[in-house]
Amino acid sequence: MTGSGPPAPAHRAALAVLRKDLLLELRTLETVPAMALFAVATLVVFHFGLNRDTLSGQLAAGVLTVTLLFAAMLGTGRLFVAEREQGGFDAFLLAPVDRTAMLFAKVAALLVYLVVLELIAVPAFALLLSPPRLGVALPGVALMLALGDLALAVIGTLVSALAVQTRARDLIGPIVGLPLLIPALIATARGLGPLLDRHGSVSPQGKWVAFLALYDLVGALIAYAVFDFLLED
Amino acid sequence: MSQVSHAAIELDGLSRHFGERTVLRDLTVSLPAGATLAVLGRNGAGKSTLLRILATLLRPHAGTVRVLGEELPRRGWAVRGRIGLLGHEPLLYRDLTGRENLGYHARLHRVARERVEQMLQAVAMERRADEPVRLLSRGMVQRLAVARAILHEPELLLLDEPRSNLDPAAGELVEPLIGRASGRTRVLTSHDPAHALAEADLVLALKDGRAAYLGPPAGLDPAAVRELYA
Numbered sequence: 424m425t426g427s428g429p430p431a432p433a434h435r436a437a438l439a440v441l442r443k444d445l446l447l448e449l450r451t452l453e454t455v456p457a458m459a460l461f462a463v464a465t466l467v468v469f470h471f472g473l474n475r476d477t478l479s480g481q482l483a484a485g486v487l488t489v490t491l492l493f494a495a496m497l498g499t500g501r502l503f504v505a506e507r508e509q510g511g512f513d514a515f516l517l518a519p520v521d522r523t524a525m526l527f528a529k530v531a532a533l534l535v536y537l538v539v540l541e542l543i544a545v546p547a548f549a550l551l552l553s554p555p556r557l558g559v560a561l562p563g564v565a566l567m568l569a570l571g572d573l574a575l576a577v578i579g580t581l582v583s584a585l586a587v588q589t590r591a592r593d594l595i596g597p598i599v600g601l602p603l604l605i606p607a608l609i610a611t612a613r614g615l616g617p618l619l620d621r622h623g624s625v626s627p628q629g630k631w632v633a634f635l636a637l638y639d640l641v642g643a644l645i646a647y648a649v650f651d652f653l654l655e656d
Numbered sequence: 657m658s659q660v661s662h663a664a665i666e667l668d669g670l671s672r673h674f675g676e677r678t679v680l681r682d683l684t685v686s687l688p689a690g691a692t693l694a695v696l697g698r699n700g701a702g703k704s705t706l707l708r709i710l711a712t713l714l715r716p717h718a719g720t721v722r723v724l725g726e727e728l729p730r731r732g733w734a735v736r737g738r739i740g741l742l743g744h745e746p747l748l749y750r751d752l753t754g755r756e757n758l759g760y761h762a763r764l765h766r767v768a769r770e771r772v773e774q775m776l777q778a779v780a781m782e783r784r785a786d787e788p789v790r791l792l793s794r795g796m797v798q799r800l801a802v803a804r805a806i807l808h809e810p811e812l813l814l815l816d817e818p819r820s821n822l823d824p825a826a827g828e829l830v831e832p833l834i835g836r837a838s839g840r841t842r843v844l845t846s847h848d849p850a851h852a853l854a855e856a857d858l859v860l861a862l863k864d865g866r867a868a869y870l871g872p873p874a875g876l877d878p879a880a881v882r883e884l885y886a
Contacts, residue, residue, distance in 0.1 A: 438763075517747075518761070518764035
């Protein structure tokens with residue numbers, strides 16, 4: 424079979440790119456370890472900076488959310504580096520594939536990175552800042568973090584694809600990405616607050632779950648609509 | 657060369673600029689299927705830009721471009737996968753092995769896995785195929801890049817300095833794959849005008865983005881070639 428046949432379906436091409444990205448990350452260990460190290464170091468700074476052994480409620484939620492957001496920015500900054508520096512964009516654009524396959528693959532790769540990050544950062548958070556009832560509220564925390572991760576992955580991928588085309592890509596990513604992510608940051612932190620409170624609920628408030636889900640949906644639709652143009656000349 | 661209905665490449669008044677700088681001006685060329693076009697010119701003449709437009713990676717800013725019967729950029733999707741590009745960059749990930757790189761391209765182009773092994777053998781890289789590309793010599797990387805460029809059996813080959821980094825033995829090795837014997841329509845650039853002229857059916861000499869000469873190789877005066885690179 425040769426490339427003169429019909430274009431590869433988007434999901435197959437996306438799987439090919441995702442598989443390649445995860446293989447590259449496993450081979451180089453450039454992104455996820457840096458994100459995890461940054462998150463743990465930030466939590467240590469909070470531990471000593473606030474001079475507290477335990478945090479609860481909205482303060483704990485804010486510390487966790489901001490730490491994960493900044494660690495995620497490291498990951499988004501590196502998402503397209505290999506594509507730009509090693510000709511990956513050209514190779515992909517020369518293939519008979521739907522260009523949104525690259526979007527799906529990069530969002531999925533960033534989601535994987537964020538899950539691994541949280542598997543390290545949340546235990547470190549529990550160890551250093553001992554939020555009350557984290558174990559009981561863990562399913563709710565996981566739900567809020569998963570919705571927040573989707574927002575980070577979609578917006579992070581979109582902004583990274585935009586930034587990598589510019590000379591000031593290291594600056595553009597955070598400068599454009601952080602303001603766009605403020606609504607998701609607020610919703611994640613507000614949703615997590617009661618879960619990490621000694622007297623709070625063990626399940627997240629529906630309004631914050633709904634807000635984040637809507638944010639994710641709108642972000643995904645915008646990304647799907649504009650991603651093609653970001654890869655264009 | 658006259659316009660023919662089965663032309664693989666048809667350019668009519670093609671222009672392209674980057675910012676204020678016009679890199680290609682009003683190029684009109686027709687290349688029949690199966691023929692080889694050599695594009696000559698010194699650095700910055702617009703050779704690589706022309707190849708990237710033909711590869712659908714850059715948009716023309718004026719004029720019309722038809723490649724393999726499809727108008728670009730409107731129907732670029734219809735020719736991707738029918739074009740092989742061998743450019744200055746090998747388009748290989750340095751931290752993946754040669755086999756992994758070709759496997760990735762095979763999945764994107766829906767090429768059977770056996771073709772990867774076939775191509776590794778064709779460029780004599782099967783014994784080094786499991787080493788990361790960053791550990792290979794430039795000549796080996798170029799051989800892998802040749803394998804990558806023709807993995808999907810493209811109808812049109814765009815070759816930008818295809819023999820750079822290749823020693824004479826490696827040059828002979830890739831000759832059946834990307835040379836005249838491949839039977840493909842080819843557009844090639846080379847810093848070695850003698851080699852390019854020997855390979856060409858049609859020559860396009862670019863000077864400041866304009867066609868300084870367009871015609872058969874025999875019609876190009878050696879003094880004019882020297883002046884082109886002066």
